[in-house]
Amino acid sequence: xxxxxxxxxxxxxGLALLTGTASAExxxxxxxxxxxxxxxxxxxxxxxxxxxxELGGVDIIYTGPTTTTAEGQIEVINxxxxxxxxxxxxxxxDPDAVVPALKKAAQRGIKVISWDSGxxxxxxxxxxxxxxxxxxxxxxxxLAADHLPGGKxxxxxxxxxxxxxxxxxxxxxxxxxxxxxxxLNLVTTVYGDDLADxxxxxxxxxxxxxxxxxxxxxxxxxxVLAASQAVKDAGKIxxxxxxxxxxxxxxxxxxxxxxxxxxxxxxxxxxGYSATQLAYRLVKKETDGKPGxxxxxxxxxxxxxxxxxxxxMADPFVxxxxxxxxxxxxx
Amino acid sequence: xxxxxxxxxxxRHIPDRLSTPIGRxxxxxxxxxxxxxxxxxxxxxxxxxxxxxPWNLSDATYNFTEKAMIAFxxxxxxxxxxxxxxxxxxxxxxxxxMGAAAQAGFQTPALVGxxxxxxxxxxxxxxxxxxxxGLPSIVVTIGTMSLFRGIAQIVLGDQAYGxxxxxxxxxxxxxxxxxxxxxxxxGFEVVTFEMIAFVLFAVVFGIxxxxxxxxxxIYAIGNNAFAAQFSGIPVQRTKFILFLMTGLMSGxxxxxxxxxxxxxxxxxxxxxxxxxxxxxxxxGVSILGGSGTILGVVLAAVVMGLVTFGLGLLNVPGIxxxxxxxxxxxxxxxxxxxxxxxxxxxxx
Numbered sequence: 001x002x003x004x005x006x007x008x009x010x011x012x013x014g015l016a017l018l019t020g021t022a023s024a025e026x027x028x029x030x031x032x033x034x035x036x037x038x039x040x041x042x043x044x045x046x047x048x049x050x051x052x053x054e055l056g057g058v059d060i061i062y063t064g065p066t067t068t069t070a071e072g073q074i075e076v077i078n079x080x081x082x083x084x085x086x087x088x089x090x091x092x093x094d095p096d097a098v099v100p101a102l103k104k105a106a107q108r109g110i111k112v113i114s115w116d117s118g119x120x121x122x123x124x125x126x127x128x129x130x131x132x133x134x135x136x137x138x139x140x141x142x143l144a145a146d147h148l149p150g151g152k153x154x155x156x157x158x159x160x161x162x163x164x165x166x167x168x169x170x171x172x173x174x175x176x177x178x179x180x181x182x183x184l185n186l187v188t189t190v191y192g193d194d195l196a197d198x199x200x201x202x203x204x205x206x207x208x209x210x211x212x213x214x215x216x217x218x219x220x221x222x223x224v225l226a227a228s229q230a231v232k233d234a235g236k237i238x239x240x241x242x243x244x245x246x247x248x249x250x251x252x253x254x255x256x257x258x259x260x261x262x263x264x265x266x267x268x269x270x271x272g273y274s275a276t277q278l279a280y281r282l283v284k285k286e287t288d289g290k291p292g293x294x295x296x297x298x299x300x301x302x303x304x305x306x307x308x309x310x311x312x313m314a315d316p317f318v319x320x321x322x323x324x325x326x327x328x329x330x331x
Numbered sequence: 332x333x334x335x336x337x338x339x340x341x342x343r344h345i346p347d348r349l350s351t352p353i354g355r356x357x358x359x360x361x362x363x364x365x366x367x368x369x370x371x372x373x374x375x376x377x378x379x380x381x382x383x384x385p386w387n388l389s390d391a392t393y394n395f396t397e398k399a400m401i402a403f404x405x406x407x408x409x410x411x412x413x414x415x416x417x418x419x420x421x422x423x424x425x426x427x428x429m430g431a432a433a434q435a436g437f438q439t440p441a442l443v444g445x446x447x448x449x450x451x452x453x454x455x456x457x458x459x460x461x462x463x464x465g466l467p468s469i470v471v472t473i474g475t476m477s478l479f480r481g482i483a484q485i486v487l488g489d490q491a492y493g494x495x496x497x498x499x500x501x502x503x504x505x506x507x508x509x510x511x512x513x514x515x516x517x518g519f520e521v522v523t524f525e526m527i528a529f530v531l532f533a534v535v536f537g538i539x540x541x542x543x544x545x546x547x548x549i550y551a552i553g554n555n556a557f558a559a560q561f562s563g564i565p566v567q568r569t570k571f572i573l574f575l576m577t578g579l580m581s582g583x584x585x586x587x588x589x590x591x592x593x594x595x596x597x598x599x600x601x602x603x604x605x606x607x608x609x610x611x612x613x614x615g616v617s618i619l620g621g622s623g624t625i626l627g628v629v630l631a632a633v634v635m636g637l638v639t640f641g642l643g644l645l646n647v648p649g650i651x652x653x654x655x656x657x658x659x660x661x662x663x664x665x666x667x668x669x670x671x672x673x674x675x676x677x678x679x
Contacts, residue, residue: 036650066649078643082384082391096596097592097593
């Protein structure tokens with residue numbers, strides 16, 4: 001039905017004549033995504049539309065290639081340059097290959113930012129990360145403490161591989177911030193290699209070898225799902241909890257079974273909202289987006305631009321029994 | 332045979348309509364494509380106020396120039412009854428080789444040489460397997476498609492090669508007005524290097540296919556390879572040369588694309604083999620071999636470029652664009668056949 005509607009738009013080239021020039025004075029922001037038809041980006045678009053409505057006089061052009069290729073994104077960028085949009089906010093398929101096209105956009109006065117999946121720093125003014133390593137580490141500890149009565153008890157980490165850059169950074173942050181949660185005691189860290197079966201076995205092993213462990217924290221979507229299953233299969237629901245970073249669509253079952261009360265991951269709606277806010281402020285020249293500047297991002301508060309022009313949006317968003325089903329439909 | 336034709340001629344037969352040269356021109360595939368191109372051009376300029384901007388049109392040509400360069404060589408290959416599905420993988424391998432060389436400190440002329448050289452070698456490998464050993468080209472090139480891109484993937488992993496010398500960027504991003512001898516007439520400043528390469532290659536391949544003995548051989552082989560063999564045409568050598576040319580053009584496209592992107596990843600040019608073949612088929616080249624023209628492919632390239640850019644200006648999603656190209660392909664191929672059916676039924 002939706003596809004049919006889009007098809008009708010595509011074939012009726014002439015019709016667009018009537019609508020093409022309707023809103024000439026509005027600020028046009030191109031929201032370029034990795035590929036269309038992906039729930040995560042559809043949700044980001046929802047957030048962008050929300051921001052546009054709130055700001056007023058903003059048109060969001062939600063666009064992207066069919067397949068996740070840099071070449072496809074460049075064609076999209078060229079089309080946006082040709083339409084003389086005011087800003088481009090891109091989640092890039094390739095941090096390097098889109099740079100020449102984005103530089104051309106910048107030369108023609110278009111404000112370029114990247115979000116979600118970044119662009120090398122010559123190609124954009126700033127990059128919006130959904131969160132920061134520090135905030136993610138802190139959130140993992142907070143989730144663990146929330147699952148323990150009085151925030152006191154033993155917990156273990158189930159990670160991806162021992163060489164995964166992201167996970168290792170987050171675990172290091174967790175260790176650094178552990179003193180903030182005096183009740184928490186990290187017993188051990190095991191590695192499931194981001195494989196479902198290995199993660200499952202490692203979680204099983206944890207349950208038997210460390211009976212005192214009351215919470216398993218898995219900062220990986222594969223691990224958190226496998227550990228939830230292991231806890232459920234071992235009949236330890238209510239005694240041992242699993243938490244960490246997971247996808248709502250995969251984790252909804254674990255939330256309902258009680259293997260986990262809550263987990264976290266970025267919220268794509270907030271991400272699209274914030275990217276639109278930042279692009280708008282840049283177009284309006286309220287900020288230059290240089291490292292050190294603080295940019296107003298509406299309901300998300302102020303977002304600070306750090307080194308290399310990288311900005312962190314917020315804490316990872318917490319999902320629980322109340323909201324997981326709603327987001328499970330999105331990603 | 333001669334008796335039969337004599338008999339036929341003796342029966343007085345007045346055709347309903349003589350096929351005049353003008354009539355033939357109007358009914359040709361190229362005319363149809365040109366009409367489609369003009370229609371899309373007009374529709375685009377009506378649909379978007381940004382379409383008729385020389386700089387925008389100049390940017391739009393990048394949507395088809397590199398793919399068309401491969402499509403020209405592919406056209407010759409398809410007319411001869413063969414096909415090369417590994418062209419996009421050759422781009423990936425050639426680009427990876429250029430990236431590695433750039434890291435090692437090689438300068439622009441050497442990089443271009445390496446890109447073309449790798450393309451040529453890959454083409455030679457395909458040609459050897461098809462023309463010497465006699466394997467079917469579709470099987471060979473499905474294999475080399477994985478092989479060439481596989482090598483690129485092993486070398487690069489999830490990394491990217493960058494750091495090309497600044498002068499290397501000119502092939503994919505440069506304008507002819509960078510030369511002092513280029514005329515400073517209005518409209519000339521937007522002409523890119525790739526446009527000139529596109530036109531030059533169109534002329535070269537057009538002459539090669541339509542004005543040389545070699546070109547006649549290609550048609551003869553495509554129509555009946557056995558008959559061609561018995562007429563003294565070096566069938567295998569011709570096929571080998573065609574694979575070499577396709578490899579070389581893929582290498583050239585790799586130079587342009589790598590220069591335009593300024594970096595190399597193993598996924599570079601993913602899916603381009605089908606786009607190049609689509610261009611050739613849309614241009615009227617029979618996928619079974621034996622017929623087709625370069626002019627048709629030039630027009631098909633322009634049509635595809637105009638359609639993708641025009642729909643892009645209207646922010647039509649890529650999925651719908653693919654559907655549009657698919658429908659266009661079926662329509663352009665089906666229309667002449669349907670018309671012929673109707674006409675033959677009417678005359679019967």
